[in-house]
Amino acid sequence: MGGTGLIGAHVVARLRGRGHAVTTLARTDRPGVDHVLDVEAASVDELRRLLAGHDGVVYGTRADEQRVLRRPIHPVLHREIVDPVVRVFTAARHEGLTRGVILGSYYTYYDRLRPQWCLPDRHVYVRCRLEQAREGRAAAGPELPVAVLELPFVFGRVGDRLPNWAGPLDRWARSAAPLLAPVGGTAAASARSVAEAAHAALEQASGSDIPVADENLTWAEMLARIADAVGRPRPVNRLPAGAVRALLRLGGGAQALAGKESGLNPAHLADVLLAELFIEPVTGRSLEPALRETFAASVPGR
Template structure:
């Protein structure tokens, strides 16, 4: 299958391209420069530098002609903050351009489309009482993005939305999303204070397998909640402490009311700066103190995802974060910063 990808040099897009090429598919991609230092592209991958949002419909059509598969591995994430309404920013980068791309994909005969989304959309469906859609602009945008994408699915084109959780693993020269957390933990002397709860997670290699599996096996229009490992925050932090060289550091679970109190001070900071976050700080307390777990059965049975070493992947992320913080590693930022 010939596959066209938006964002093929990113952490996740590149893993998807590697897996697709390993399976015998052809991959071409357009991506923003530069390629991080130390990154090697998979043999045979055709890469074009540019901003897909600035291309004409005809230029995009030429990229997609002859392709059976399309992957959208671009956009911005929940770390984006800005003037209210911040939803407009998410719409501008995650929804509007994707709608145009899917329209063109259908016009040129693409048969299988895969969109990299967020597991927050999954929890919006199952945690009805939390009203995530109404509370968090970012989650609302991801739900709207998925619904829009799935509206293109019919007998001529399959559309799969991968609802991705927290992801561990690294790309040489690219700043991990976890730098903020490692810096936060490092500043807590003696003990690490964190709320109860936990999350689903996968490795970058597993995301690559999800992308390839969805292109090969996806039928109709479907959201796929992605998760393989379910760890409590304490379990995750224990692994992080080990790779930070502080295996005996205590982890103290802070009560929800205290965590909420800290979030209120963050709200005041946002107000002073005149910006709005993608995730409402008070609403985030309910998410963080819950167990955002996902059964791996879906991605194993429906996309053929294999097991991996999450301890190793977390360790790779932690060590690169520490090198970045120590000024020993020159990196470019992930999308969303």
């Protein structure tokens, strides 16, 4: 489910390449989609009809953690992130499926690793990702193990499908503007590596939390490699941590005054952004091919 997205398309290709029969479902009709259905609105009975005769299910739909909405945002994100997963795995359990995978977020990995950051209390998006895993597994029951892939920045391309965050970074790297980055960094993976992890989790009927990363990069390293990939290599200058904290506090205050909030609360985001959001161990595979797919040196229409 979510078979037309960047990661979903790679998962489908991986499974079919290993001899599995795959049925794809998405909310918009496009080549390669077997069934068009809005999973957020689909009933358990509708999902049962689609899942009948299958062994496993991979659930991966996009969630926009940066979107700003009127408070409280939790009911909206719970409806988008959690409720569909509960219905999907309820339907899967009723149809006798034996394995499942949720494409999740590496923020749940950091909630385990750094509980002192209080991520679910400070960021509604993280709370909903934790609820997604917990409630999805409860709906599946003990006979249907559900693995959660905890994903960082994912690089790659399938046709015109790119990571949703790639556009602004691409335009920045191609511009004449200076490149600035704070301390800290992030784990990163290719869509192909995520697909391999999803395939392994299905074959093993794993019910584990599985962080996935190919490389750990500082923000400066990531920006420098993107600039090089688009053909405009240049130095990345340090953005002072104090400036980052002040800007994010200002953004959080502006949201609060307007009665709004986002999935990741800017007022509490600096401690996360300025940390090294690294995953250990990494696969050791080079991220470079996927990075250059994402940020091609010359792309018509850009």
